[in-house]
Amino acid sequence: MRNIFTLFLIICISLSTFIISKIHAQESAYDFFLIGKNMYDAQNYKQAIHNFDKAISLNTFYYDAYLEKAKCYLAINNKSEALNEINKVINLKRNYAPALYMRAEYWMNEKQYKQAITDLKEVVLQNKYYYPARELLANAYYNINDFQNALNEINFLISEQPTEYKYLLKRAHINKDMKQWNEAIKDCNTLISKNKFANEAYALRGTILLEQNKNNEAFDDFSRAIANNYFTKELLLIYLNMSMKNDKLINSQQALELLIKNYEPKNSYYHLLLGKILIKEQKYDIAISVLKNAISLRPNYDTAYVYLGMAKRLISKDPINDLRKAIYLNPKNSLAYEELGIYYIDKKLYSQALDNLSTAIKLNPTGRAYYYRAIVWDLNRNKENACLDLKKAKELNYKEAQIAFNKICM
Incomplete structure (x- = not known):
């Protein structure tokens, strides 16, 4: 009897020791996890990974440590290792929503939209109110031109969060691509009236009006967006084309200056075009500077030499060398001969x-x-x-x- 009691006591002590050691291990895993997070925030990704590994070695089921480790790999552009860490979590717990969502984000960045949709549908199935997942799902559908499913997701989000105006803007884009223009314009008008994403709404509404051949209204909307410093390269090119077609010099100048500054600083043709517009505006000194930039970018640009000569002639500076240079570069440049003729007059x-x-x-x-x-x-x-x-x-x-x-x- 005494031997049995002694054996029981030994087992209890051993079990208590095991439980206490596991508790300490859990605390240590969390400590390493926190250190890893701090290292990540400090952009010390190598040390962060080291500490997340320690946390995982103490607790194989520490899912968030795997995911934080994946973030570190993404930060150093090691995509394959990042995906490997995410997949480890999903292998341990197939329906772990944070891992599925993170993998969906990975697929989206890789333009693997169908894989993203598969993961996101699983996340939403678990929790239909996981709004970030539904938003990402809408984007994934949109990127494969499945506009109806994208619209369904956005409509759900709007019904749940009517004051999240980014969803209204997204719906306007979807309706525009579905050629449901009245619905798209209605959402744009709401955004403009609420002054929420108003500049984006002006640009989008302008694009829709342009498709409806309402060019003057479209131009006004583009002007409002650009005046408030909202533009894309595509928008500026459309605006430039419309401005030049209607001989709107100030607007043409604005579009070209923004294009050169933000997208095409080394495009000699845009510098030439800007120089020509500045000549029309009688801003000859500025035109000369811009045209010299065009030539520095493209030294054999005969047309730029012609307009440089023209700008000089118009402020009574000698253009002869520039015009002769243009003819040397291109003996068939008729405009150079025209300018020489006017100079000799x-x-x-x-x-x-x-x-x-x-x-x-x-x-x-x-x-x-x-x-x-x-x-x-x-x-x-x-x-x-x-x-x-x-x-x-x-x-x-x-x-x-x-x-x-x-x-x-x-």
Whole structure:
């Protein structure tokens, strides 16, 4: 009997020791987990991983330690190890929602939208009020053009959280892509009236109005969005095209400056285009600076040399070297010959003016070239040739030609 009691006492002591050691182990695992979190926040990812490993070694089922370790791997762009850690949790507990959600985020970043949908549907099945999962699910559906399911998810979120206006903006995008334009515009109007995501709503509404061929209204909406510093590269290109088509110089300048500053700082063509607009606005000194930038980006850019020469001529600076450089780079650049002709008119060198304008007309018979050659003929008292050239200029819709024709030829 005494032996049995002694054996029982030994077993109790051993069991108590085991339980106490496990309690201490659990506390230690948590301590290592906290240290790992602090290391992660300090961006010391290697030490963070080391401490999460220690936590896991003390508690194999410490799911959050695996997931935090996965975050560390993502932070150092080791995607395969991150996915491996997430999968370890799912293998230990198949329906663990935080792991499924994190893996869905991983799939979304990898553009594996169908895999993301599978994981997110499992998360939502467990808890239909897990709003971040439903939002991500809507985005996944949207990215595979399953607009109806995306709309269903967003409508659920709006019904649950009517003051979360980001969902209203998302619904407007979905309705726009479903060509349910009235519904999309209705949501945009609500956002604008509430001043929630208003600039995004202006841009989106403008895009819809453009598709409906309501160009003036679309332009106004784009202008409001851009004025409030909301734009994308695509929006700026659309806005630039609309502005230039309607000869809206200030808007064209604004679009180009934003494009160059934010997206295309080394695009020589945009610098050239901006220089041309600045010339039209009579901002010649700024135009010269911009056109020099175009040339520095593309040293053999003959057209940029022509407009640089033009800007200089218009403020009485000598353009001759720039225009000759343009012709050297491209002997068929008719505009360079036009500009040389106009320069020689200003210098009263009419023979050289006539030669260069005639060359320009042979290369490309523009109304502008005919008009200026007519001026040379008139200055040389050759009314017949002047009127013939002015008639040609009129036919080519050069505006100044009609006034000159009435004065010289009528």
